[in-house]
Amino acid sequence: MYKDPKNFNKMKGAMFNSFLVESTKCLEPTETCTEELIDSHSIQDSRILEVLAEDNHVIRITFDKSCISKSTQDNPIMPYCKYDSISVHKASVFKGLCNKHDTEIFRPIDVEVLNMDNKEHVFLLTYRSVMKELSTKIKVAGMAQSTYLSKKNLGEISGDVPTIEGIYAVQLYASAYEMYEYKKLFDEKYLSKDFASLYNKYLILDGNPTFATSAVFTPMEMALKKEEVDEKLCVNIFPYQGKVFVLFSCLNEDAVYLDKYVDEIFEATDYYQKYLISKLVLRNCENTVFAPRYFKQWTQSKKDTILKFFHDTLYGDYADYENADLYIF
Ligand SMILES: [Zn+2]
Numbered sequence: 001m002y003k004d005p006k007n008f009n010k011m012k013g014a015m016f017n018s019f020l021v022e023s024t025k026c027l028e029p030t031e032t033c034t035e036e037l038i039d040s041h042s043i044q045d046s047r048i049l050e051v052l053a054e055d056n057h058v059i060r061i062t063f064d065k066s067c068i069s070k071s072t073q074d075n076p077i078m079p080y081c082k083y084d085s086i087s088v089h090k091a092s093v094f095k096g097l098c099n100k101h102d103t104e105i106f107r108p109i110d111v112e113v114l115n116m117d118n119k120e121h122v123f124l125l126t127y128r129s130v131m132k133e134l135s136t137k138i139k140v141a142g143m144a145q146s147t148y149l150s151k152k153n154l155g156e157i158s159g160d161v162p163t164i165e166g167i168y169a170v171q172l173y174a175s176a177y178e179m180y181e182y183k184k185l186f187d188e189k190y191l192s193k194d195f196a197s198l199y200n201k202y203l204i205l206d207g208n209p210t211f212a213t214s215a216v217f218t219p220m221e222m223a224l225k226k227e228e229v230d231e232k233l234c235v236n237i238f239p240y241q242g243k244v245f246v247l248f249s250c251l252n253e254d255a256v257y258l259d260k261y262v263d264e265i266f267e268a269t270d271y272y273q274k275y276l277i278s279k280l281v282l283r284n285c286e287n288t289v290f291a292p293r294y295f296k297q298w299t300q301s302k303k304d305t306i307l308k309f310f311h312d313t314l315y316g317d318y319a320d321y322e323n324a325d326l327y328i329f
Contacts, residue, residue: 027131028101029187035098042132042214042287043092044110048238050088051209052291057085059290061310081311083295083303091289092214096135105190114240116202116247119195125214126198126234126249127186132287133216134179141172179216182232185251199255201262203246205274207329209239210294215285219261220317231257235285237277244329246277274329282306282326283313290328301325 026033043049052058064082097105109124116122148157148165157163189197216234231254236247250258265276281288298306305325312318 026098026101027096027134027183028098028105029190031187033098033101035100037095037097038099038102039090039093039095040097040102040128040131041091041093042128043212043238043289045088045091047110048212048240049091049289051239052212052289053088054292056088057292058088058091059292059295060084060086060091060288061286061307081307083307085292086289092132092212092287094132094135096131114245116200116204116245119198120193122200122247122249123186123189123195123198125236125247126200126216127190129214129216129234129236130179130183130186132214134176134183137172137176137179141169141176144169144172178230182216182230197252198249199252199258200247200249201258201266202248203266203273205244205246205329207244207274208294209244209291211281211288211290211328212238213281213285213288214238215287217284219284220313233258233261235280237281271327275324275327278326278328281328282310283318299325 024037025031026035026037041049049058050056060083061081062084064080103110106124106128109121109128112118112121114121144165148163148169151157151165157165189195214236216232218230218232232250233254234249236245236249238245248258248262262280265273265280268276302325305323306328309318309321309323309326
């Protein structure tokens with residue numbers, strides 16, 4: 001509760017401002033660039049998003065931030081997930097690179113024919129996912145920090161003793177820093193062209209283009225089992241040349257971990273294989289976009305089930321939850 005009710009409204013203003021906070025420095029591997037950042041696509045717009053798009057828009061799942069303006073001190077409304085139509089120019093973007101570095105670093109995967117047996121292509125697809133994840137984590141930590149500082153400046157909390165807000169911001173910074181260290185490993189490998197230092201497994205499936213995703217994650221069921229988890233997996237799924245490319249990648253030292261996690265998918269076939277991939281995506285990949293023409297065919301029950309599963313798995317495991325409505329191919 002707020003000591004001064006007016007401060008609650010000021011806080012809401014501070015939260016909106018903090019949504020504008022982005023990482024401020026080019027994430028190129030030498031960390032010396034001072035050029036202005038642009039919106040980089042974590043999923044290619046010209047070759048992939050446009051295949052999914054209708055009227056230049058795709059569907060994504062996002063948090064409904066309107067709950068913040070509707071919230072009052074007596075009736076706080078928690079953020080909930082919703083479907084959102086978004087322009088392909090804005091979908092999957094992150095601010096983390098300047099124009100020159102975005103173009104230079106990723107040119108091979110932006111202009112060459114993609115080949116999942118090409119180590120450089122696999123490396124660059126993964127590297128871009130890592131940069132997007134780092135940029136997102138910096139942004140989220142910055143939001144929590146500015147919320148904490150504005151509460152402190154309004155005198156609602158003391159800066160001298162630990163508070164939930166302060167601890168939360170510190171945890172998010174720690175998580176962003178951990179991702180930064182992970183990204184530094186990729187920087188070194190990129191600079192020495194050590195593209196073989198990644199392990200990958202892929203599938204090329206038949207089927208219509210229905211969605212695309214790009215994410216780096218530590219699966220929750222693994223995170224729950226250990227004190228400290230630094231293994232990370234990367235997944236990129238996208239329609240390409242009339243097929244659906246499914247690429248899993250990680251550092252060589254995490255290969256055992258990746259094999260274990262996707263084992264069931266590679267043993268499965270046809271419908272069940274795609275069902276398992278669907279579940280993996282909805283459980284781990286926030287950065288997913290759907291084709292509007294496919295989304296329109298979903299029943300209300302399917303839309304609700306997917307939204308609820310997407311939301312619930314942000315906070316819990318739900319590995320054993322089964323529902324045919326989770327199928328997104
Ligand atoms: Zn740059």
